[in-house]
Amino acid sequence: MIKFFRKIRQNLLSEGKTGKYLKYAIGEIILVMFGILLALQVNNWNQQKQITKKEHRLLLELKNDLIGxxxxxxxxxxxxxxxxxxxxxxxxxxxTIHYEEYDKSIFGMKMGWAxxxxxxxxxxxxxxxxxSLGPEIISNDSIRFHITDIFDRRLHRISLWENSAVESEANLYNSLVPHFKSIKTVEEDWGYFLVPDKFNELSQKLYINRLGLxxxxxxxxxxLYKTLLDQITKVLVLIENEKI
Incomplete structure (x- = not known):
């Protein structure tokens, strides 16, 4: 193809057709530039196609994780x-009761569960x-915002309060140990229940306070769980609307 164009230019010069030669040269330059731009456009289109494939695959993975x-x-x-x-x-x-009036069966059924x-x-x-891919791979601004909010903020906050609940549970258990004993279940083999042993008014109030905390x-x-559930439900609708 290059030899073909070169031969045309040489013929125009040899025939002294300078004006036509210049017009042809300009046309050839424009044609080459058009070819380069077309190649770049095709390359950009292919790259965007690959990015879109990655985005859809990632959204599908996020959808499955969010459903779980x-x-x-x-x-x-x-x-x-x-x-x-x-x-x-x-x-x-x-x-509502005096500490000496407790019912062991009530505590037996509920204490361990509490x-x-x-x-x-x-x-x-x-x-x-x-x-690893970068959040900008998600083209939908709303989806990107909610995903980063869920994983970077909400789950972190939930983890903090879960740890706080575990600490409160440990404090409650430690306050019970001196005043409770374990008894084996009678009707069914459910293991052991905690029931008050050396219970008094002070330990009763302590237990109420710790359980209240x-x-x-x-x-x-x-x-926090409920608001996270609502947000996940909203994001799943947004992902579904992407028709991936």
């Missing part, structure tokens, strides 16, 4: 509801991939 975390959250919220209701009923019970806690284990593999942590954690 969503299911975990639903289970943890249900468990927290049960823990809060059980502990509230124990506090109400202790508030000392249980929950911990969220979110799926974060896709987000780790996002950090644990309840505060649980109720805030419940709120």
């Amino acid at each position: 975390t969503q299911n975990e959250l639903k289970g943890d919220i249900f468990t927290l509801n049960e823990l809060i209701e059980t502990s509230d009923s124990i506090i109400q019970y202790l508030d 000392l249980t806690n929950v911990k969220l284990y979110p799926r974060i593999i896709a987000y780790e991939n996002l950090k 644990l309840q505060n942590d649980r109720k805030l954690l419940h709120y």
Whole structure:
């Protein structure tokens, strides 16, 4: 092709057609520039296509991880509801009876459950991939904002309050040890229950206060879980609308 164009230029010069030669040369330059621009455009298109493929693959991974975390959250919220209701009923019970009038069966059924806690284990593999690729790979501003907010802020805050609840639970357990004993279940082999042994008015008030502090942590954690669940649901709708 180059030899062909060169031969045309040589013929024009040999024939003394300078004007036509200049016009041809300019046309050839324009043609070459057009070819370069076209090649660049094709290259940019191919690169953008690869980026879009990576984005869609990442969004699909994020979607799967968020669905897994969503299911975990639903289970943890249900468990927290049960823990809060059980502990509230124990506090109400202790508030309305004298310390010598407690019912061992009530404590036997509820005490161990009140000392249980929950911990969220979110799926974060896709987000780790996002950090390595860079958040700008997600072209949808709303999705990018919510994803970074969930993984960088909300989950961190939840982890802090989970640790606070664990600490409150440990303080509650340590305050119970001197005043409670373990008894084996009778009707079914459920292991051992904690029931008051050397219980008095002071230990009763201490237990109520410590359980109340644990309840505060649980109720805030419940709120954080619920708001995270709502945000995840919103993000899943946004990802679904991308039609990946």
